[in-house]
Amino acid sequence: MNRIYAYILDGIISIENIVFFNNHGYLVAPGMVSPQEVNALKKELATICRGERGAFKGFIPVKNGALDGELTGRYRALHFPHKMSRIFHNFLFHRKITATITQLIGPDVKCMHSQLYIKGPGCKGHAWHQDEKIIPTGDQSLIGAWVALDDASVENGCLWIIPQRQEHLARTVPQYSPEYLESETIDVSAYEAQMIPLEVKAGSVLFYHGYTIHASQPNKTMYCNRAALQCHYMNANAELPWSVDGRGVPVEDMRDIVLITGVDPYQWKGTNNICCPRFEPATDLAHVNDRTKETIRLVKQS
Numbered sequence: 001m002n003r004i005y006a007y008i009l010d011g012i013i014s015i016e017n018i019v020f021f022n023n024h025g026y027l028v029a030p031g032m033v034s035p036q037e038v039n040a041l042k043k044e045l046a047t048i049c050r051g052e053r054g055a056f057k058g059f060i061p062v063k064n065g066a067l068d069g070e071l072t073g074r075y076r077a078l079h080f081p082h083k084m085s086r087i088f089h090n091f092l093f094h095r096k097i098t099a100t101i102t103q104l105i106g107p108d109v110k111c112m113h114s115q116l117y118i119k120g121p122g123c124k125g126h127a128w129h130q131d132e133k134i135i136p137t138g139d140q141s142l143i144g145a146w147v148a149l150d151d152a153s154v155e156n157g158c159l160w161i162i163p164q165r166q167e168h169l170a171r172t173v174p175q176y177s178p179e180y181l182e183s184e185t186i187d188v189s190a191y192e193a194q195m196i197p198l199e200v201k202a203g204s205v206l207f208y209h210g211y212t213i214h215a216s217q218p219n220k221t222m223y224c225n226r227a228a229l230q231c232h233y234m235n236a237n238a239e240l241p242w243s244v245d246g247r248g249v250p251v252e253d254m255r256d257i258v259l260i261t262g263v264d265p266y267q268w269k270g271t272n273n274i275c276c277p278r279f280e281p282a283t284d285l286a287h288v289n290d291r292t293k294e295t296i297r298l299v300k301q302s
């Protein structure tokens, strides 16, 4: 199918987009989130990193007067920002994002996960993986909405995908490259000719299916963050056998969820508070060159 249908125009998903998603496992929505909304999220991110929403696990105290970039650059990522801040919680319900998701997985939608990637200069990428391996759903309906808060390019570590809807979880093998955080990867040698980078402007949203194989490269720039907000949703009619953060305790149905649209047939189970919001320090800078390391050191010291 023509790759033009990968693009959701004017924030309104078309039949062609839905067919494209079903065959290729991803869609791109340029400008789905307005510049004002992006600015509000970035401002709130700085507020969280200043400690004004609470000293969540991993918080690094800061001096008064630190600039926004210095505050956020101390972290590689924030886990579960929707549990840190009302603004990020409310963003889970973004009208255009949720309208798109209901067209792709049905009217009853719940959210179980959010993550803010800051990915400053020198931060590693993520090896090839499928999100359903990490967040398994009872009906394979996991969908990620990845919102670019900065322009994302090959240089600063945008997402790469294999544009094919996969039916199964692929086998993983060990990986030793210092460019990636993880110690294993899907063997993608058979897909070399198909991999594509998804370079997008801030405010664009990438939707991808939980079985879609994707990765990201390190941020190889000197000064530019590549921030993105990732929210994961699924069909509320299915259970979520997710043990969270690899703690390995099998669960039948993880109920730390937020109902986004429609009906939750498992409402009678109630909800609980399992996922801990936390900061992840940017400690993964081993491969960057000395000049970048020095810049990062000075920023962290300030």
Ligand SMILES: O=C(O)CCC(=O)C(=O)O
Binding pocket: 117, 119, 125, 126, 131, 157, 158, 159, 214, 215, 216, 217, 228, 230
């Ligand atoms: O944003 C990134 O660099 C990687 C995101 C990703 O792979 C994921 O959330 O599954």
